Amino acid sequence: xxxxxxxxxxIWMRPEKPARGPxxxxxxxQIAAVAIDIADSEGIEAASVRAIAKRLGTGAMTLYRxxxxxxxxxxxxxxxxTGFEPQEPTGDLRADLTTxxxxxxxxxxxxxxxxxxxxxxxxxxxxxxxxxxxxxxxxAGCGLGMDETVDVLNLIHSWVGGAVQAELTERxxxxxxxxxxxxxxxxxxxxxxxxxxxxEFPHLSRMVQVxxxxxxxxxxxxxxxxxxxxxxxxxSTATGTNGxxxxxxDTDGGxxxxxxxxxxxxxxxxxxx
Amino acid sequence: xxxxxxxxxxIWMRPEKPARGPxxxxxxxQIAAVAIDIADSEGIEAASVRAIAKRLGTGAMTLYRxxxxxxxxxxxxxxxxTGFEPQEPTGDLRADLTTxxxxxxxxxxxxxxxxxxxxxxxxxxxxxxxxxxxxxxxxAGCGLGMDETVDVLNLIHSWVGGAVQAELTERxxxxxxxxxxxxxxxxxxxxxxxxxxxxEFPHLSRMVQVxxxxxxxxxxxxxxxxxxxxxxxxxSTATGTNGxxxxxxDTDGGxxxxxxxxxxxxxxxxxxx
DNA sequence: CTAAAATTGCGTACACCGTACTCGGTCAGG
DNA sequence: CCTGACCGAGTACGGTGTACGCAATTTTAG
Numbered sequence: 001x002x003x004x005x006x007x008x009x010x011i012w013m014r015p016e017k018p019a020r021g022p023x024x025x026x027x028x029x030q031i032a033a034v035a036i037d038i039a040d041s042e043g044i045e046a047a048s049v050r051a052i053a054k055r056l057g058t059g060a061m062t063l064y065r066x067x068x069x070x071x072x073x074x075x076x077x078x079x080x081x082t083g084f085e086p087q088e089p090t091g092d093l094r095a096d097l098t099t100x101x102x103x104x105x106x107x108x109x110x111x112x113x114x115x116x117x118x119x120x121x122x123x124x125x126x127x128x129x130x131x132x133x134x135x136x137x138x139x140a141g142c143g144l145g146m147d148e149t150v151d152v153l154n155l156i157h158s159w160v161g162g163a164v165q166a167e168l169t170e171r172x173x174x175x176x177x178x179x180x181x182x183x184x185x186x187x188x189x190x191x192x193x194x195x196x197x198x199x200e201f202p203h204l205s206r207m208v209q210v211x212x213x214x215x216x217x218x219x220x221x222x223x224x225x226x227x228x229x230x231x232x233x234x235x236s237t238a239t240g241t242n243g244x245x246x247x248x249x250d251t252d253g254g255x256x257x258x259x260x261x262x263x264x265x266x267x268x269x270x271x272x273x
Numbered sequence: 274x275x276x277x278x279x280x281x282x283x284i285w286m287r288p289e290k291p292a293r294g295p296x297x298x299x300x301x302x303q304i305a306a307v308a309i310d311i312a313d314s315e316g317i318e319a320a321s322v323r324a325i326a327k328r329l330g331t332g333a334m335t336l337y338r339x340x341x342x343x344x345x346x347x348x349x350x351x352x353x354x355t356g357f358e359p360q361e362p363t364g365d366l367r368a369d370l371t372t373x374x375x376x377x378x379x380x381x382x383x384x385x386x387x388x389x390x391x392x393x394x395x396x397x398x399x400x401x402x403x404x405x406x407x408x409x410x411x412x413a414g415c416g417l418g419m420d421e422t423v424d425v426l427n428l429i430h431s432w433v434g435g436a437v438q439a440e441l442t443e444r445x446x447x448x449x450x451x452x453x454x455x456x457x458x459x460x461x462x463x464x465x466x467x468x469x470x471x472x473e474f475p476h477l478s479r480m481v482q483v484x485x486x487x488x489x490x491x492x493x494x495x496x497x498x499x500x501x502x503x504x505x506x507x508x509s510t511a512t513g514t515n516g517x518x519x520x521x522x523d524t525d526g527g528x529x530x531x532x533x534x535x536x537x538x539x540x541x542x543x544x545x546x
Numbered sequence: 547c548t549a550a551a552a553t554t555g556c557g558t559a560c561a562c563c564g565t566a567c568t569c570g571g572t573c574a575g576g
Numbered sequence: 577c578c579t580g581a582c583c584g585a586g587t588a589c590g591g592t593g594t595a596c597g598c599a600a601t602t603t604t605a606g
Contacts, residue, residue, distance in 0.1 A: 010464045021553025022602045049593065059556040061594080070593060116393055119438040122446050124461070129468060129477065136476035146484045154439075155432075155496045162435030165392040166427075173395050188397070191283045195402060203409035204402065211419045223428045230503025294582025295573045322564065332585035334565080343564060 011072045012126065026056060028066050032076040036111065039077070044113035047077075078118055079125025081111045087134055089141025093235075094228050096138050097152070101160050101224055108164040112172070115165050148235050155227065163223055167216045284345045285398060299329060301339050305349040309384065312350070317386035322346075351391055352398025354384045360407055362414025366508075367501050369411050370425070374433050374497055381437040385445070388438050421508055428500065436496055440489045 008014075016027060034055050039047040049070065053060040067073045085103060089096055108115045139149040176184055196205050214222075289300060307328050311320040322343065326333040340346045358376060362369055381388045412422040449457055469478050487495075 008460070010460050013464050013467070018553055018602095020551070020603055022555090022600085024554070048591085050591090053556095061556050061558095061596095062554080064594070065554060065556095116389060119392075119435070120389055120442055122442055124465065126468070129474060133474045133477050136480060140476060146480055150480065150484050151492070151495050151499070154436075154492060155499055158435035158439055158496065159428075159432045160435070161438070162392070162431035162433070163427075165434070166431055169393055169395055187281070187283050191286050192397065194286070195399070201402060201406045203413060204406050207409060207419055207423065211423050219424070219427060222424050223431065226424070226428055226503040226507050227432075227500060228503070229506040230499040230501070233502040233506050234499050291573095291582055293574055293580075295571085295584095297583070321562080323562085326585095334567095334586075335584050337565070338583060 008068065010124075011067070011075055012124075024065065025058070026062075026066060028076050029080065031056070031063060031066055032073070032080040035073060035077050036081050039113045040111055044117070047073075049073075074117055074121070075123070075125065078114065078121070078123055079127045081114050082107060082118075082123075082125070082127050082131060084127045084130045084134075087138055089138040091141055091143075093139075093142040093144070094232065096142055097156060097228060097231065098224065100135060100138065101156055104157070104160045105164050105220060108160070108168070112168050115161055115168065119161050119165070144235060152231055152235070155231070159223065159227060163220060167220070170216070281341065283397075284340070284348055297338065299331070299335075299339060301349050302353065304329070304336060304339055305346070305353040308346060308350050309354050312386045313384055317390070320346075320350075347390055347394070348396070348398060351387065351394070351396055352400045354387050355380060355391075355398070355400050355404060357400045357403045357407070360411055362411040364414055364416075366412075366415040366417070367505065369415055370429060370501060370504065371497065373408060373411065374429055377430070377433045378437050378493060381433070381441070385441050388434055388441065392434050392438070417508060425504055425508070428504070432496065432500060436493060440493070443489070 011028075016024075018024065031052060035047045035052050038051060038055070049063055050060045052073075053063055056062075063073075067076070087096070087099060087103070135153055136149060139152060144152065173184075174181075195201065196208070284301075289297070291297065304325060308320045308325050311324060311328070322336055323333045325346075326336055329335075336346075340349065360369070360372060360376070408426055409422060412425060417425065446457075447454075468474065469481070
């Protein structure tokens with residue numbers, strides 16, 4: 001069982017219109033749009049082949065004339081939902097990265113199924129490629145070199161993905177309506193109380209009492225700010241100056257951080273179990 | 274369709290041993306171990322109820338005496354695979370966070386199914402809670418206050434999750450053995466070539482030529498270094514002095530929406546144990 | 547204009563999934 | 577002892593993705 005359909009050209013190279021037979025009634029884009037609609041409102045697992053076909057008023061097997069496998073449906077759904085929005089580079093790295101991160105988060109919030117799907121597949125759809133090209137262009141406009149750009153983009157993408165997934169799970173949990181939600185609390189609370197009552201979790205207990213769980217927006221902003229600080233600290237971005245890349249284990253002389261080399265070696269050796 | 278089993282106490286509160294009847298032949302832990310074994314070697318979707326039962330030499334429905342729903346199986350699998358490893362705080366924030374991040378990454382790499390599952394559910398298993406407690410303790414040992422700790426932990430967890438998922442997808446793709454892999458390249462390459470040939474992707478083209486895709490280890494290290502720089506830049510933790518927290522959003526040029534972010538939570542003293 | 551070829555729509559069927567229901571065997575408490 | 581709780585497990589149901597086959601439709605060749 002392969003992740004993508006076996007043999008045959010990739011889905012993006014298949015011509016939409018046949019050369020000889022009758023004209024197709026539907027299109028990949030249309031099918032994807034319906035699937036996205038269902039997935040957005042009822043969850044990704046509700047976007048079954050039969051359900052999509054029913055909405056389109058056709059038979060289930062018809063869809064396989066357009067998409068050779070369910071995995072290909074996911075592929076086009078992802079690319080369709082990702083869409084493409086242009087972004088003009090302002091030259092200010094921090095501002096541009098902020099815009100970039102926010103746009104990405106908004107897309108993920110709009111399609112709660114998107115982040116998990118995107119995170120577990122290699123995607124190369126045209127929209128995705130256009131987005132990549134745009135991001136590269138934006139960062140190039142900020143004076144970053146190619147390698148720096150790749151690192152920074154990797155970092156932002158990974159973090160936004162992880163952060164929004166956390167946000168979405170929490171939201172999905174909070175969205176349980178009425179009775180359902182109440183029942184969940186009823187089931188969960190005695191367990192948590194019993195755990196904390198053991199006294200084995202002093203820090204956790206204190207956290208529950210002391211620290212308020214901030215809004216998702218605020219937490220995203222906090223995390224982003226820290227990351228941007230790190231990026232600025234590592235790459236000199238003073239509007240246009242092509243910053244030389246500094247080696248990883250070596251930080252600026254800003255905060256008097258103590259012996260970095262030993263720190264890293266120690267950390268490495270501790271990863272084994 | 275609820276994410277967790279409806280009504281009834283949470284899985285962790287169910288007693289393993291019955292009060293009255295005959296003793297159970299198996300246990301939740303044993304079932305979870307088998308499921309993890311299957312998922313590690315054949316993928317999570319191979320860990321079906323029937324497959325697990327077959328390995329245990331019992332009927333499929335038997336498992337439902339131990340786990341009321343498949344979702345509960347996932348719950349115990351996650352908690353079991355997460356495990357618990359102690360970590361002594363050294364007091365050096367950078368070193369401790371590095372250790373923490375590396376440990377987390379290693380766990381995710383050991384169980385490729387874990388990151389996606391963990392990212393999409395609220396988890397409160399005992400191992401997870403112990404891990405949380407340990408992380409809080411470690412960061413408290415570095416002189417961070419509760420709110421700072423929560424932010425930092427959030428950031429690290431989100432990023433490690435996102436980064437490792439990206440790494441895993443790439444690895445899964447590279448792991449396709451022999452013919453399969455070759456076939457995939459054969460199908461993919463003409464598409465990519467045709468895309469780049471349009472001339473619409475100058476930056477992407479240059480990236481493909483110029484920039485080598487680094488090893489996963491190296492990329493992880495790079496990302497982590499940047500994040501740690503950010504954390505050190507924001508929270509002055511050098512040699513234990515508890516510093517003031519800088520506000521977040523003092524840059525201009527961000528998108529007009531969602532821009533209200535500031536860390537308005539008052540810094541709380543971390544001295545009161 | 548007609549016949550062949552290509553292609554679509556789609557019903558049927560199959561294997562697999564999670565799991566509700568059921569029932570007989572087994573053990574502990576009265 | 578008996579009674580009731582509990583375990584193991586077979587059967588069955590509704591769901592999934594999809595392989596196969598066939599009639600209908602359109603395009604092309606002669």
